[in-house]
Structures are given as structure tokens and as C-alpha cells.
Amino acid sequence: MPASVKVSVGVLGLVGVLLLLNALFTALAFDTVVDRLAAAQPGSPRPELVQAVQVTLAQGFVFGGLGTLAAWGLARRRGWARLTGLAVGIGLGVVTLVGALVAGLAPTSLLVLVLCVAAVTSLVAPTTAAWAPRGPRTAA
Numbered sequence: 001m002p003a004s005v006k007v008s009v010g011v012l013g014l015v016g017v018l019l020l021l022n023a024l025f026t027a028l029a030f031d032t033v034v035d036r037l038a039a040a041q042p043g044s045p046r047p048e049l050v051q052a053v054q055v056t057l058a059q060g061f062v063f064g065g066l067g068t069l070a071a072w073g074l075a076r077r078r079g080w081a082r083l084t085g086l087a088v089g090i091g092l093g094v095v096t097l098v099g100a101l102v103a104g105l106a107p108t109s110l111l112v113l114v115l116c117v118a119a120v121t122s123l124v125a126p127t128t129a130a131w132a133p134r135g136p137r138t139a140a
Contacts, residue, residue, distance in 0.1 A: 001075075001131070002125075002127035002128065002130075002131055003127070004122045004123075004125035004127045004128045004131075005074060005075075005122075005127065005128050005131045005132075007118065007122040008071075008074055008082075008085060008119060008122040008123050008128055009071045009074050009075045010071075011115055011118045011119040011122065012067045012068070012070050012071035012074070012085050012088065012089075012119055013067070013068060013071035013072075014115065015063075015064070015067045015088070015092070015112070015115050015116070015119065016063075016064045016065070016066070016067030016068030016069075016070075016071060016088075017064070017068060018064070019059075019060045019061075019063050019064030019067065020060065020061065020064035020065065020068065022060050022064075023056075023057050023060030023061045023064060026053065026056065026057055026060065027057055030053065030057075033053050034046070034049050034050055034053050037049045037052065037053065059095060063088055063091065063092045063095075066084055066087070066088045067085070067088045067092075069081070069084065070082075070084040070085035070088055071085070074128075074132060077131060077132060077133065078132065079132050079133045079134050081132060082123055082128060082129070082132040085119060085123050086120060086123050086124070088119070089116045089117075089119035089120040089123065090116070090120060092112065092116050093112075093113060093116035093117065093120070096109050096112045096113055096116065097113060100113070
């Protein structure tokens with residue numbers, strides 16, 4: 001397995017697991033998260049805050065699940081995993097960057113952006129492209 005593939009698998013796996021854990025803990029403490037958000041943003045209607053937390057949960061589960069799946073598939077030389085990983089890296093990077101521009105850059109947002117850049121960079125490397133076949137696998 002080339003080094004670029006190892007980096008891709010490691011970064012996608014790390015991002016996926018961290019996002020899934022964050023979403024899980026947010027779901028378990030949903031009311032507390034909404035209450036703290038309400039305290040940080042006085043005057044905001046509670047339904048809007050609930051919706052904001054729900055959107056964050058959905059993003060965490062979708063990007064986390066797809067990132068973990070892409071890491072698993074890429075380690076097994078599945079061509080679709082490279083494209084899925086690119087979609088996760090680029091999509092999560094764009095969502096995080098837009099959120100950082102709107103709400104301010106938090107240390108966690110910076111970490112996510114760095115991990116997205118690392119994932120995309122390693123996924124577009126020629127050695128990763130050669131490792132993950134593009135078409136269906138044939139029996140040799």
C-alpha cells in the first residue's frame with residue numbers, strides 16, 4: 001500500500017470517527033446543546049436553534065459515515081472509495097470554510113480544514129489513483 005493511500009485511509013478514518021462521535025454525543029445531549037446555544041445567542045428563537053443543531057447532526061452523520069466508509073473501501077482497493085473520499089474531503093472542507101467565514105474560525109474548524117486538505121491532497125496523488133482502480137474489478 002503506497003504512503004499516499006495510508007495517509008488517505010488514516011485521515012478519512014480519523015475524520016469519519018471524530019464526526020460520528022461528535023454527532024453521537026450531540027444527539028445524546030441534544031437539549032443541553034440547544035440550551036447552551038440559546039445562552040450564547042440570546043434573542044434567537046428556539047426553533048431556529050433546534051434546527052441549527054439538527055443540521056449539524058445531519059452533517060456529522062453524513063460526512064462521518066461516508067468518510068469512514070471511504071476509508072474502509074480504499075483500504076480494500078475499491079475505486080468508488082477514492083471518489084467518495086474526494087467528495088467527503090471537498091464537501092466537508094467547503095461546508096467548514098463557509099461556516100468559519102460566517103461564524104468565525106474556531107480551532108476545531110481549522111483542524112477539520114487541515115484534515116480535509118490532507119485527505120484531498122493524498123487522494124489526488126498519482127500513487128493513490130494507481131492503487132484504486134477506476135472500473136469494476138475483474139478476476140485475474
